[in-house]
Structures are given as structure tokens and as C-alpha cells.
Amino acid sequence: MRKSVYLAGAAFAQAIALPAIAQDTSSEGLDASDIIVTARRQEERLQDVPISITVLSQDAIAKRNIVNAGELGTYVPSLSTNSNFGPERSSFSIRGFIQEGRTSPSVGVYFADVVAPRANSGTTSGNGAGVGTFFDLQNVQVLKGPQGTLFGRNTTGGAILLVPTKPTDKFEGYVEGSVGNYDMRRVQAALNAPLSETFRMRAAMDWNKADGYLRNRSGIGPDRFGNTITFPRA
Numbered sequence: 001m002r003k004s005v006y007l008a009g010a011a012f013a014q015a016i017a018l019p020a021i022a023q024d025t026s027s028e029g030l031d032a033s034d035i036i037v038t039a040r041r042q043e044e045r046l047q048d049v050p051i052s053i054t055v056l057s058q059d060a061i062a063k064r065n066i067v068n069a070g071e072l073g074t075y076v077p078s079l080s081t082n083s084n085f086g087p088e089r090s091s092f093s094i095r096g097f098i099q100e101g102r103t104s105p106s107v108g109v110y111f112a113d114v115v116a117p118r119a120n121s122g123t124t125s126g127n128g129a130g131v132g133t134f135f136d137l138q139n140v141q142v143l144k145g146p147q148g149t150l151f152g153r154n155t156t157g158g159a160i161l162l163v164p165t166k167p168t169d170k171f172e173g174y175v176e177g178s179v180g181n182y183d184m185r186r187v188q189a190a191l192n193a194p195l196s197e198t199f200r201m202r203a204a205m206d207w208n209k210a211d212g213y214l215r216n217r218s219g220i221g222p223d224r225f226g227n228t229i230t231f232p233r234a
Contacts (some may be wrong), residue, residue, distance in 0.1 A: 017197050033074075037141050038113075038161060043149050050146040054079075058137050065178075067186075067208060067228065068133055072160075076142050094144050097157030106157035108147070112164055115152070134202035136155070136190050138163040155175070167200035170190055184210035211224060 035046040039053055046055060054076050062074055070083030071088040082095040099105040109116040134140070138161055147155040173191035178184070190204035205234070212224030 004054075010128045024046075035139075037139070038163060039141055039143050041113075048166045049093060053164045054144075054189050056140045058139065061137065061140065062176075065180075066134055067230075070138070072142075078144055079142055092157070092160060094142070096157040102123070108151055108155040108159045110151070110159060111162045133206050133208060134162075135188050135206040136165050136202075163201065163203075165190070167194070167202040169194045169200065181211070182211045182213055184208075 001148040005198035028049070033059070035055055036043050037046050037049055037053065037055055038044075039049050039051060046053070056075065064074060066075065069092075070081050070087035072090075073079045073081035073092070078095050082091045082093070091105055092107040092109070094107050110232045129141075140160070143151075143159045143161070145158055147159040151159045157195075170229035171193055173189065184205075186208040188206045190202065190203070192200070192202045194200045208228055208230035210228040212222070214225040216223055216225060
């Protein structure tokens with residue numbers, strides 16, 4: 001298991017059905033009134049959203065070392081992931097709604113309110129989250145149940161919203177490094193710069209590498225499988 005050290009707390013909340021109820025498991029004492037979500041296409045407090053939703057902040061993602069979409073299902077109830085074709089092509093299932101053969105996925109994935117490509121296919125590949133690795137996100141919201149009213153077709157199982165961190169009016173940034181077993185190394189960095197009163201810019205990059213944990217004894221092909229290689233990306 002990879003181990004990382006972060007100088008950050010964690011915020012993790014879950015709201016269940018009607019009325020919206022938040023469960024606080026953070027070390028900072030955050031509750032639903034402190035968490036802002038966009039589950040209904042507008043910014044509002046988590047406690048005001050009357051749907052079943054699980055929210056993971058960037059601190060929670062970092063603490064649990066969630067690197068890609070394939071690892072998301074480990075920490076979100078009712079969510080399953082299929083990463084047989086690689087974590088970059090993960091598909092999702094919520095409450096048993098799966099992608100049947102030659103149909104579109106039943107769970108829509110949105111990055112910055114833009115839906116990821118979804119294609120009819122006999123296998124659940126090529127319909128991944130699109131954003132790649134998880135870094136510099138404001139939060140990840142998992143909406144459970146049909147979301148067709150606000151998010152369109154092919155959301156009978158639910159929707160997953162990947163919300164990137166927005167630029168602010170402060171000149172700031174961070175550099176974060178992680179180390180772990182299997183020679184895991186990861187470097188993340190972000191820079192926020194207000195160029196004028198009306199124009200702001202934010203740039204971020206991520207580099208991640210880890211050796212494989214499955215040993216190939218056949219002598220054919222690579223020696224190890226399950227490795228992670230993420231080239232610097234913004």
C-alpha cells in the first residue's frame with residue numbers, strides 16, 4: 001500500500017436522501033454548512049441539497065491518496081469502478097446501474113460542467129473520466145440516483161462532478177511531494193496569479209510514478225504490472 005505524508009486536514013461529508021443530512025468525519029470540524037456544491041447547477045451549501053450525494057474535498061482526496069478515477073470507488077458508498085482497461089478509462093456504476101453491452105454508460109462524468117466523452121461500446125472502455133489524475137480539485141461530488149433533469153440523458157445511475165479549483169484574487173501557489181513503497185514518487189504544483197482586476201489565471205501540474213506490484217514470472221513481456229506512470233501534465 002502506498003503511503004504519503006501531507007500537511008493538510010481532510011473534509012469528507014455525505015448527505016442522504018430527504019431531508020439532506022450531513023455526516024462530518026473531518027478533523028477540522030467542518031459540517032454541511034461549510035461545504036459548497038454544484039449538484040443542482042448552482043453553488044449552494046451541502047445541507048440545502050435534497051439528494052443523495054457524497055463529497056470529497058481536495059484534502060480528503062490527498063489524505064486517501066486517490067490518484068485516479070479507478071480508486072474513487074474504494075471510498076464512496078454505492079459506487080463501483082471498472083478499471084480493467086486502465087485507470088484512465090475507468091467506467092462507473094452507482095447502485096447497480098451498469099453499462100450494458102453496446103449501450104452508453106449509465107453514470108455521467110463532468111469536469112468543469114463539461115461532460116466527458118461517452119460512446120456506445122461492447123466493453124466499458126473509452127468512457128473514462130477524461131480528466132486523468134486527480135489533483136488541484138475543489139471537490140469531487142458523486143450524485144446518486146437519476147439526474148436527467150439537470151444533467152441530460154445517460155444519467156440513470158447518477159453523475160460524478162469533478163470541480164477544479166477556481167482562480168482567486170491572490171498571488172499564491174503550492175508545491176507538494178509524496179514518496180511511498182514500490183519507489184512511488186509524486187510531485188504536484190499550482191500557481192495562482194491575478195493578472196488584473198477582471199482577469200485571473202491558475203496553472204497546475206502533476207507528475208506521478210510507481211513501480212508495479214505484480215511480478216511476471218513467465219519471462220514474456222514486462223517484469224512487473226500495476227505500475228503507475230503519469231507524465232507532467234497541466
